[in-house]
Amino acid sequence: MTDTLAADPAHDFIARTLADNPVVVFMKGVPEQPRCGFSQVVVQILDHLGVDFIGVDVLQDDSLRQGIKTFADWPTIPQLYVKGEFVGGSDIIREMFQSGELKPFLVEQGVLAA
Template sequence: MSDVTQRIADIVEANDVVLFMKGTPLFPQCGFSNRAVSILDHCGVTYESVDVLQDMEIRQGIKSFSDWPTIPQLYVKGEFVGGSDIMMEMFEAGELQTMFGEKGVASAS
């Protein structure tokens, strides 16, 4: 396992919900990352974010790690969920909220 793959795996394993994104939740750097943050904030869950613009190894490595070509990418309890389009579809159908509940994801206080 490469160094960057191990770093990504450690981040995913250490956090119930992780969003690999461009920018930060307070200052998203693309519309898709902004939409992903809005969805997670609306769901009221606690999540970690990783700004891929600050680390080019992670920016490239996350695409191989998930076998998904775009960013943002959401992981819940170690499982890859998808990007902002999939998040939006799941949110609108109530599936994302159900997943958070079923997996025991903590609510933001």
């Protein structure tokens, strides 16, 4: 039996990107120019906290846009990953930020200075 995910270039790219970068946002557009309001919210929150992250534009490649949804089994974009783990989409990140949970979480993960 073959592993279909291993043969998927989009999944390989996603896994490599997550392995190489501590904080990744798969988003519509780029951090300097988000192409949807939800992506913009996540970028603004991370910028506000001073988190060093990379943004991956899923609009550049349809297989990537579909692949990230199946990768995390999460239907919407943007998606925030910290240390390779899926954290959440726009609503979850906004709620964590507003409740004060996001900053301590990022500090605990070692991706933000206390």
